[in-house]
Amino acid sequence: MTEESATSFGSMAGIYDRVRPGPAPAAVDWLVPPDCAVAVDLAAGTGLFTRALEGRAEQVVAVEPDDRMRRVLAARSPGVPVLDGRAEDIPLPDARADAVLVSHAWHWFDLERAVKEIARVLADDGTLGVLWTSRDRGKEWVAGLDVIGSPDEPRTKDQAMERLSRQHAVAMPDGAAFGAAETASFGFERIMTVDDALDWLATASQVITADLADRAAGLARAREALKGRAFLAGGTEQVSMPMRSWCWRARRLPRLQLSGGRALICRSRGPGRWRRESHLHVEASAGQKPGSEGGAMGGCD
Ligand SMILES: C[S@@+](CC[C@H](N)C(=O)[O-])C[C@H]1O[C@@H](n2cnc3c(N)ncnc32)[C@H](O)[C@@H]1O
Numbered sequence: 001m002t003e004e005s006a007t008s009f010g011s012m013a014g015i016y017d018r019v020r021p022g023p024a025p026a027a028v029d030w031l032v033p034p035d036c037a038v039a040v041d042l043a044a045g046t047g048l049f050t051r052a053l054e055g056r057a058e059q060v061v062a063v064e065p066d067d068r069m070r071r072v073l074a075a076r077s078p079g080v081p082v083l084d085g086r087a088e089d090i091p092l093p094d095a096r097a098d099a100v101l102v103s104h105a106w107h108w109f110d111l112e113r114a115v116k117e118i119a120r121v122l123a124d125d126g127t128l129g130v131l132w133t134s135r136d137r138g139k140e141w142v143a144g145l146d147v148i149g150s151p152d153e154p155r156t157k158d159q160a161m162e163r164l165s166r167q168h169a170v171a172m173p174d175g176a177a178f179g180a181a182e183t184a185s186f187g188f189e190r191i192m193t194v195d196d197a198l199d200w201l202a203t204a205s206q207v208i209t210a211d212l213a214d215r216a217a218g219l220a221r222a223r224e225a226l227k228g229r230a231f232l233a234g235g236t237e238q239v240s241m242p243m244r245s246w247c248w249r250a251r252r253l254p255r256l257q258l259s260g261g262r263a264l265i266c267r268s269r270g271p272g273r274w275r276r277e278s279h280l281h282v283e284a285s286a287g288q289k290p291g292s293e294g295g296a297m298g299g300c301d
Pocket of ligand 1: 009020042043044045046047048049064065066069085086087088102103104105108109110
C-alpha cells in the first residue's frame with residue numbers, strides 16, 4: 001500500500017461521504033461492547049462509521065490524519081471531538097478507550113506499530129474491532145463491478161473473493177496484547193441510483209490513482225453492467241446492491257497478565273513474524289442474528 005493510495009480519498013472527501021456506505025447496524029451492535037464509555041473511531045475519514053457509533057458509547061472520539069476528511073467529519077458530527085492522528089501515533093492517553101474501531105482502513109496501517117499503539121490506548125479487556133463494508137462479491141455481476149485491474153475483462157467472483165480474502169486478513173504481530181479473535185459478517189441491501197453507484201466505484205483508491213484511460217474504460221463497463229440490473233423508480237434508474245459488513249474483534253489482554261507467561265504463549269503460537277488468530281466465524285443477513293445463511297465478505301476499496 002503506498003502513501004499516495006492511503007491519502008487518495010481526501011481529494012474527493014465530499015463525494016466520498018455522499019456515496020460510500022455506512023455499516024450494517026447489526027455490525028455496530030456486534031462490535032461495540034456493552035456499557036462502552038469511550039469509543040475511538042480510528043482512521044475515521046469523513047465519519048461514515050463515526051455517525052453509526054454516535055449514541056452507542058457515552059463519548060465517541062474520531063482520529064483521522066487527512067484534514068480534508070476531518071473537515072467533512074467535523075461539519076457532519078459537530079458533537080464529536082476530531083483529532084489529527086494516525087494509527088501508529090494516536091493522540092490519546094494510555095488505557096483511555098473501551099473500544100477502538102477501524103472501518104475500511106486496517107489495510108493502510110503499519111501493523112507492527114499500530115497494534116502496539118492501539119493496545120496502549122485500550123483499557124484492559126477493551127475491544128479492538130475491525131470492519132469493511134462493501135459490495136457482496138459473492139454474486140458474479142457484483143464481482144464484475146471491480147472496475148480497475150483488467151479494464152477489458154470483468155473480475156470473476158472467484159478472483160474478487162480471492163483478492164478480498166487476502167486484503168481482509170487481520171493478522172496480529174507476534175506478542176500482540178490481544179486474546180482470541182472472532183469474526184462475523186452481516187448482509188444488507190442498498191438501493192441507489194446508477195449514477196451514485198458509479199460515483200461510489202470511482203472512490204476506490206485504485207480507481208482514483210489509476211491512469212485516465214483505464215479509469216474511463218472500467219467505469220464505462222461498470223455503467224453498462226449497472227444499467228443491465230437497473231429498475232426505474234421516481235424517474236431515475238436505480239439498482240439494489242447486495243452489501244456486507246465483514247467484522248473482526250478481539251479483546252485487549254489485561255496488562256498484568258502480559259508481564260510473564262502470556263506474551264510467551266502468544267509468541268509460540270505460530271511460525272514466522274505474524275500469527276494468524278484461530279477464530280470463530282458467523283455470518284448473518286439483515287435482521288438476522290449471526291449464524292444464519294449469508295454470502296461473501298464485504299469489499300476493500
Ligand atoms: C477508506 S477510508 C475509510 C474512512 C472511514 N473509516 C470509513 O469507513 O469510511 C481510509 C481512511 O484511512 C485514513 N488513513 C490512511 N492511513 C492511515 C493511518 N496510517 N492511520 C490512520 N488513518 C489512516 C485515510 O486518511 C482515510 O480517511
